[in-house]
Amino acid sequence: MSFTTVWQALISGLLNGAVYGLVSIGLTMIFGVVKIVNFAHGEFLMVGMYLSFALWALLGIDPLLSIPLVMFILFFFGMGIQKFFIRRVLNAPDLAQIFLTVGLSVLMINLALFLFKADFRSVKVPYVDWTFSLAGAIVSVPRLIACLGAIVFSLILGLFLLKTDIGKAMRAVAQDREVAMLVGINPERMYNFAVGISAALAGAAGGLTMSFYFVFPTVGVSFVLIAFVIVILGTLGNIKGAFLTGLIVGVAESVGVLFVGADLGLAVVFVILLLTLAFRPGGLLGKA
Amino acid sequence: MQRSDSGNTRGKIERYLPWIGLLVVLILPFLIPLFFIHILIMIFLFAVLGSAWNLIGGYAGQLSLGHAAFFGIGAYTSTMLLRSYELSPWIGMFFGGFFAVVMSLVLGIICFRLRGPYFAIATIGLAEVLRLLALHFRGWTNGAIGLTIPFKGDAPLLFQFSSKIPYYFIILIFLAITLYVVRRVEKSRLGNYLLAIGQDQDAAEALGIDSAKAKRRAFYISSFITGVCGSFYAQYVYFIEPESVLGLGLSTQIALVAILGGVSTVWGPVIGSVIIESLTQFTQYAFAGTIYGLEQIVYASFLVLVILLRPTGVIQWMQNFYNRILQGISKSYASRS
Numbered sequence: 001m002s003f004t005t006v007w008q009a010l011i012s013g014l015l016n017g018a019v020y021g022l023v024s025i026g027l028t029m030i031f032g033v034v035k036i037v038n039f040a041h042g043e044f045l046m047v048g049m050y051l052s053f054a055l056w057a058l059l060g061i062d063p064l065l066s067i068p069l070v071m072f073i074l075f076f077f078g079m080g081i082q083k084f085f086i087r088r089v090l091n092a093p094d095l096a097q098i099f100l101t102v103g104l105s106v107l108m109i110n111l112a113l114f115l116f117k118a119d120f121r122s123v124k125v126p127y128v129d130w131t132f133s134l135a136g137a138i139v140s141v142p143r144l145i146a147c148l149g150a151i152v153f154s155l156i157l158g159l160f161l162l163k164t165d166i167g168k169a170m171r172a173v174a175q176d177r178e179v180a181m182l183v184g185i186n187p188e189r190m191y192n193f194a195v196g197i198s199a200a201l202a203g204a205a206g207g208l209t210m211s212f213y214f215v216f217p218t219v220g221v222s223f224v225l226i227a228f229v230i231v232i233l234g235t236l237g238n239i240k241g242a243f244l245t246g247l248i249v250g251v252a253e254s255v256g257v258l259f260v261g262a263d264l265g266l267a268v269v270f271v272i273l274l275l276t277l278a279f280r281p282g283g284l285l286g287k288a
Numbered sequence: 289m290q291r292s293d294s295g296n297t298r299g300k301i302e303r304y305l306p307w308i309g310l311l312v313v314l315i316l317p318f319l320i321p322l323f324f325i326h327i328l329i330m331i332f333l334f335a336v337l338g339s340a341w342n343l344i345g346g347y348a349g350q351l352s353l354g355h356a357a358f359f360g361i362g363a364y365t366s367t368m369l370l371r372s373y374e375l376s377p378w379i380g381m382f383f384g385g386f387f388a389v390v391m392s393l394v395l396g397i398i399c400f401r402l403r404g405p406y407f408a409i410a411t412i413g414l415a416e417v418l419r420l421l422a423l424h425f426r427g428w429t430n431g432a433i434g435l436t437i438p439f440k441g442d443a444p445l446l447f448q449f450s451s452k453i454p455y456y457f458i459i460l461i462f463l464a465i466t467l468y469v470v471r472r473v474e475k476s477r478l479g480n481y482l483l484a485i486g487q488d489q490d491a492a493e494a495l496g497i498d499s500a501k502a503k504r505r506a507f508y509i510s511s512f513i514t515g516v517c518g519s520f521y522a523q524y525v526y527f528i529e530p531e532s533v534l535g536l537g538l539s540t541q542i543a544l545v546a547i548l549g550g551v552s553t554v555w556g557p558v559i560g561s562v563i564i565e566s567l568t569q570f571t572q573y574a575f576a577g578t579i580y581g582l583e584q585i586v587y588a589s590f591l592v593l594v595i596l597l598r599p600t601g602v603i604q605w606m607q608n609f610y611n612r613i614l615q616g617i618s619k620s621y622a623s624r625s
Contacts, residue, residue, distance in 0.1 A: 099548075100596070
């Protein structure tokens with residue numbers, strides 16, 4: 001195995017990893033604020049990709065340019081899911097919460113199947129095969145844009161949570177719901193925002209990947225499984241942890257594939273998860 | 289007088305009703321069409337799986353989303369032993385159960401310290417690794433093409449029957465044994481330990497309960513039953529492939545049967561299975577091949593609706609319904625006499 005192969009794997013891994021990170025921070029944020037594990041998170045991504053595809057197919061808007069609009073729509077879509085479904089099981093047993101989101105996931109996948117059939121769809125943009133060479137590794141331009149976009153959106157989220165009033169209120173609810181209520185924060189509203197923002201970020205990830213990836217009804221499933229591994233390794237509720245672990249998992253997957261073959265890439269990710277949890281039950285960054 | 293008389297007849301009916309129910313399930317397969325026998329077999333199969341899952345996910349409160357791992361191990365073990373060594377699945381099924389127990393040991397080492405979602409996602413990971421390995425090692429498992437069971441016609445010694453009725457009675461016996469085991473566990477010290485762990489693991493440990501040991505024992509029973517069911521399924525449908533016997537979809541369906549019916553109860557998973565399996569089979573029968581995804585849309589909407597209305601399962605409803613029927617019968621009986 002030459003140095004170039006490993007270097008190439010490292011670069012591709014980082015490019016994928018940033019997108020994984022963007023999908024994962026939404027998932028970890030819902031857990032941090034609303035305290036539920038959202039099994040339908042991958043479907044937010046799927047809806048975002050279909051929106052992005054539809055805007056390109058019907059109006060000819062480039063998927064990168066339509067990202068703000070996709071995020072806007074997904075924000076309200078996420079809020080609706082919270083308002084009409086998740087809110088009703090917040091005091092129910094964990095089992096019911098998880099199965100509500102599983103049910104929503106199956107429902108959304110099959111609505112997509114109903115509307116768009118099982119076909120793989122992709123957009124055609126002029127820059128899809130632009131590449132350049134970085135010290136021997138080939139870098140794909142759309143993937144690089146996706147990676148940079150993911151970093152930018154993650155930073156914006158970080159700033160939003162640190163600097164704005166709503167961001168601070170959301171962190172307060174995540175830390176202690178009762179105390180947050182005492183200082184006049186309405187937790188229900190923060191839950192709506194958290195799920196809305198999380199869906200918007202998944203939508204952004206959809207728009208960023210649409211230029212070089214296919215969309216099909218179950219596209220979210222493979223993403224969400226990796227995102228679960230990432231949020232668990234990065235400790236549930238930890239946004240910085242989720243993004244960093246996203247990069248690590250991206251690299252681990254693409255380097256692992258060099259050793260075991262492409263069809264076991266996901267298995268590498270899961271084995272890393274299981275080995276880490278065997279020694280550190282709280283995740284990489286959590287308490288041992 | 290009237291009241292105590294009515295109470296007396298009610299007690300009598302309550303005593304006889306289970307036997308009438310048993311008689312019905314014993315005669316039923318000879319009276320109904322083939323398709324309904326198939327539905328009943330699937331109902332019983334998932335009732336067994338849900339009951340086995342209930343020991344871990346219900347009583348002990350450990351949300352396993354990886355039970356397909358045990359099922360798949362059972363299915364692949366008996367099938368591969370049959371294909372390679374012509375070993376009868378009647379024996380292979382015990383090997384399947386045994387290897388599923390070995391798998392539960394591996395799971396225990398990794399997962400028993402994990403809580404809540406960490407445990408759930410680790411169990412998904414374990415089952416997914418098995419599924420991906422089964423897809424990868426084509427030399428053994430035929431990958432995504434799957435393995436077929438060589439058809440021998442009516443061969444009871446090889447667990448093969450041309451009629452569905454023997455399968456019906458085999459899975460009915462499995463169900464009876466499983467319900468008996470769950471009932472025994474529920475009444476035993478282990479059952480109390482599991483309930484305590486499910487309520488609050490730290491408090492249970494503070495009282496001196498060895499939580500890892502209790503979970504391990506519950507997992508032995510649960511994984512063995514699930515593995516044996518895997519062998520049964522392989523013999524019943526004559527074909528297995530990684531997605532259907534090791535996939536996440538199967539794991540969630542097993543858990544769902546118990547959750548929808550009502551966890552930590554003996555009959556909850558049975559009721560859940562009756563509802564979910566008849567719904568799946570019905571929607572498949574009614575909508576399959578008409579419009580893409582419609583069957584699953586109906587199915588998933590129903591699930592979401594039930595969970596929103598009854599987050600703790602439908603068993604309470606069923607119990608009220610059962611009581612009302614008993615009351616109705618005893619009242620009409622009393623008024624007539």
